[in-house]
Amino acid sequence: MATDCGKSTQLAFRVTEQQLIDEKSFATQAKAMSHPARVRILKILFNLDELGGCLSSDLVAEVGLAQSTVSEHIRILKQAGFICAEPNPPKICYRINRQALEDYKQQYCQLF
Amino acid sequence: MATDCGKSTQLAFRVTEQQLIDEKSFATQAKAMSHPARVRILKILFNLDELGGCLSSDLVAEVGLAQSTVSEHIRILKQAGFICAEPNPPKICYRINRQALEDYKQQYCQLF
DNA sequence: ATAGTTAATCGTCGATTAACGATAAGGTTA
């Protein structure tokens, strides 16, 4: 059935400015996770969390894309806050940010 | 610290074919939610679930984009399984698919 | 100081996305 379809009052559509901000924020986070290579990277770093993360070169070997491409994916994930970089010159150790993963879930649960 | 960084064994990177499929599937779902207008649409339909969904024209009015643009966003959400269309000629009633929303959360929890 | 290693940045390219107006398709109702 869907007999009432279209009878929805304007009231049902009312939305606060904060709500729109939250939705946009969520969309941005979702976008960071919207590529298989990035999900792969997140998963690897998630698994390696206790082992202290890993290097970009390890990720490059694993995902099978060019170094520059992986670097770009890393940049996107970093910007979204899902991973962080610990300088360990001349290397850089990438690690998962479990809190950000948790926050994403919270955002989702709050929306739906 | 990050002293162990780089010492990760190959073992830690081992991944099954199914795992890759799941990650790709999750990325695809995330992509469907990676646009503010689409999140907005999902939220509206989520709120209207008990009221029996709403029409495309209602969504057009709400998100403030052209009818054809909203139609495309609807198509993407439909394809991802997050919403469904109930023909109610000549209108079409769009509704949220709560199960798909739940499944997405499960996918996420399974990954991280 | 020089050579080597690691990661970021640059420039380019093709593909995809997002947006729009215009048009077509499907189905009611007069």
Place this chain on the structure above:
DNA sequence: TAACCTTATCGTTAATCGACGATTAACTAT
């Protein structure tokens, strides 16, 4: 049948994305 309403599709345009190789930058170690 004809006019109408609702939604999908088409065609176009500008912008963004994803990938790559080449180069640069930062730092170590010889």
